Amino acid sequence: MLQSLASNSCVRLIQSHKSTWYFVSLVLGYLLYLIFGAVVFSSVELPYEDVLRQDLRAIKKQFLMDNKCLSEESLERFLKKALEASNYGVSILNNASVNWNWDFTSALFFASTVLSTTGYGHTAPLSDGGKAFCIIYSVIGIPFTLLFLTAVVQRIMVFSTRRPINYIHTRWGLSKPLVAIVHATLLAMLAVSCFFLIPAAIFSALEENWNFLESFYFCFISLSTIGLGDYVPGEAANQKFRELYKVGITVYLILGLIVMLVVLETFCELQQLKQLRKMFYLKKEKPQDRLAIVEHDHLSFTTVSNRPSVHSEDKTQTFVSVQTLGSPNDDPLIQ
Amino acid sequence: MARFKLAQVKVSRTALLALAYFTYLLFGATIFQMLEREAENNNRNHFQLEKLHFLANYTCLDGPALEKFVQVILDAWEKGVNPSGNSTNPTNWDFSSSFFFAGTVITTIGYGNLSPSTVTGQVFCVFYALCGIPLNLAFLKQLGKCLAVHLGRLERGVVSFVPHKVQQALAVSFFFFVGSLLVLVIPPLLFSYVEGWTFGEGFYFAFITLSTIGFGDYVVGTDPDKEYISLYRSLAGVWIIFALGWLALIFNMGARVMEHVVVLTHPGFKKQKEEEEDVSSSKPEDISKI
Numbered sequence: 001m002l003q004s005l006a007s008n009s010c011v012r013l014i015q016s017h018k019s020t021w022y023f024v025s026l027v028l029g030y031l032l033y034l035i036f037g038a039v040v041f042s043s044v045e046l047p048y049e050d051v052l053r054q055d056l057r058a059i060k061k062q063f064l065m066d067n068k069c070l071s072e073e074s075l076e077r078f079l080k081k082a083l084e085a086s087n088y089g090v091s092i093l094n095n096a097s098v099n100w101n102w103d104f105t106s107a108l109f110f111a112s113t114v115l116s117t118t119g120y121g122h123t124a125p126l127s128d129g130g131k132a133f134c135i136i137y138s139v140i141g142i143p144f145t146l147l148f149l150t151a152v153v154q155r156i157m158v159f160s161t162r163r164p165i166n167y168i169h170t171r172w173g174l175s176k177p178l179v180a181i182v183h184a185t186l187l188a189m190l191a192v193s194c195f196f197l198i199p200a201a202i203f204s205a206l207e208e209n210w211n212f213l214e215s216f217y218f219c220f221i222s223l224s225t226i227g228l229g230d231y232v233p234g235e236a237a238n239q240k241f242r243e244l245y246k247v248g249i250t251v252y253l254i255l256g257l258i259v260m261l262v263v264l265e266t267f268c269e270l271q272q273l274k275q276l277r278k279m280f281y282l283k284k285e286k287p288q289d290r291l292a293i294v295e296h297d298h299l300s301f302t303t304v305s306n307r308p309s310v311h312s313e314d315k316t317q318t319f320v321s322v323q324t325l326g327s328p329n330d331d332p333l334i335q
Numbered sequence: 336m337a338r339f340k341l342a343q344v345k346v347s348r349t350a351l352l353a354l355a356y357f358t359y360l361l362f363g364a365t366i367f368q369m370l371e372r373e374a375e376n377n378n379r380n381h382f383q384l385e386k387l388h389f390l391a392n393y394t395c396l397d398g399p400a401l402e403k404f405v406q407v408i409l410d411a412w413e414k415g416v417n418p419s420g421n422s423t424n425p426t427n428w429d430f431s432s433s434f435f436f437a438g439t440v441i442t443t444i445g446y447g448n449l450s451p452s453t454v455t456g457q458v459f460c461v462f463y464a465l466c467g468i469p470l471n472l473a474f475l476k477q478l479g480k481c482l483a484v485h486l487g488r489l490e491r492g493v494v495s496f497v498p499h500k501v502q503q504a505l506a507v508s509f510f511f512f513v514g515s516l517l518v519l520v521i522p523p524l525l526f527s528y529v530e531g532w533t534f535g536e537g538f539y540f541a542f543i544t545l546s547t548i549g550f551g552d553y554v555v556g557t558d559p560d561k562e563y564i565s566l567y568r569s570l571a572g573v574w575i576i577f578a579l580g581w582l583a584l585i586f587n588m589g590a591r592v593m594e595h596v597v598v599l600t601h602p603g604f605k606k607q608k609e610e611e612e613d614v615s616s617s618k619p620e621d622i623s624k625i
Contacts, residue, residue, distance in 0.1 A: 226440055227447070
């Protein structure tokens with residue numbers, strides 16, 4: 001959701017530096033940044049988790065020792081401790097002691113959920129240092145994620161939407177809005193089946209207690225970046241190939257987010273939706289108002305989004321050809 | 336006359352959008368409340384029974400029994416039931432909490448301290464978010480623009496008093512400072528005072544909320560030992576929405592300032608961009624939809 005707020009500047013930044021080299025280094029830098037976050041989280045949180053775990057074990061032993069004359073108060077106290085621990089993602093059950101919440105792959109998973117603003121909350125930083133780092137990490141990381149996603153989606157859009165539509169438009173001479181609508185519907189169906197239905201089936205097979213609906217619910221809550229955290233995969237007590245599983249989920253989340261953005265943008269480029277949206281947004285301010293604001297701010301451009309685009313059909317076409325010219329391997333079909 | 340009419344239409348559209356937004360929130364709150372209350376009651380009763388059972392047998396308590404018991408408690412906890420205290424604890428799905436939950440879903444914060452546990456609740460949650468998230472975006476954008484317009488008016492009022500440019504810039508930054516203080520600094524202080532958090536924790540809560548990450552490790556109005564005024568959580572929800580709108584405004588201004596800097600440092604860039612703007616005037620909301 002923050003994407004919307006920072007998008008304009010991102011789009012412009014990218015348009016001004018439109019080279020593949022920047023793009024590749026951006027992707028690499030992004031991956032490095034994720035790994036860096038995982039390392040720091042892991043090293044900050046692991047000792048603290050260990051302390052907490054031992055603490056809990058001691059309490060439990062104590063409890064078992066004096067449970068012959070167990071009173072309600074001691075029970076309540078015990079419960080409170082247990083719940084606090086479970087809030088922080090530490091289970092006091094015997095059979096759950098195998099998994100660490102802050103081993104490397106889990107920390108990687110955590111970092112990716114922070115940066116995509118999903119934030120399941122099944123593990124959250126416990127120490128003050130972890131919290132402070134979490135704030136700083138996401139202050140830098142979230143805009144970075146936006147930049148990354150914008151760049152990726154812009155590039156994918158050329159291949160997934162603009163070129164196929166143009167190709168069909170020129171090849172069979174169908175009207176462009178019709179092609180766009182059919183294309184958007186097909187793309188949405190493909191995305192839903194590849195990133196919701198198939199993963200949901202996989203999750204319901206891999207996770208013990210999840211049925212298909214719950215898995216689908218998990219996929220939706222994750223890819224919409226809501227991240228309630230009531231279902232988190234890979235948290236079962238004796239999960240096989242836990243590391244691999246966690247990394248796989250991280251990759252799935254990032255890919256899914258990109259695909260969701262591509263589908264959304266495809267829908268946003270539909271003429272009908274554009275008109276619908278225009279209805280709700282403010283028209284351009286009265287010219288003298290705008291001039292006054294702009295002049296006194298020394299900000300010498302108008303917000304583009306306010307500008308009513310009258311011939312947006314033609315303009316989109318022009319924009320497409322500009323975009324294609326700039327991209328590295330030109331497809332001669334479009335020219 | 337014509338201009339007056341236009342202004343009226345503009346206002347009514349904004350009002351309509353705001354009205355639709357709040358209706359949607361209220362509607363969601365009602366549905367969630369209806370769907371979840373019974374299940375929550377069942378969970379709660381089940382847990383209370385388990386606890387009584389345990390207390391009756393505690394003289395001969397052994398390890399496995401304890402494990403089982405703890406497992407039950409944790410399951411209950413994950414469903415939002417606090418096992419300490421008695422069954423007269425305020426319900427998790429009363430109206431103001433449901434409202435709060437609906438707000439956290441469509442702003443994609445998703446604390447997760449509350450989550451629907453019935454099948455219908457989950458299905459509804461999916462569709463509710465599907466329609467609600469775009470609506471929320473449109474609303475926030477509009478809110479940011481409205482704030483910007485009013486700020487512009489205020490600014491012009493100031494400008495007519497102080498003609499000097501440096502002073503103007505100072506006045507503008509002063510308004511930003513006061514606004515940020517009101518929206519971003521004072522509420523966390525209030526929250527940490529009410530909840531008994533340190534200021535660091537309050538700030539952490541505000542950040543995790545406003546960045547829409549929403550871990551749910553700190554959530555306002557969840558302590559069972561505290562008496563809150565009934566509107567507390569709803570007020571918190573309103574704060575979240577306005578703070579997000581304010582952040583949208585700041586991001587907008589930030590983008591403008593950034594462009595200004597780019598124009599200053601690359602003299603050739605502006606002309607090129609003007610052309611690009613012509614071409615891409617239908618473009619800027621491309622990515623802006625999540």
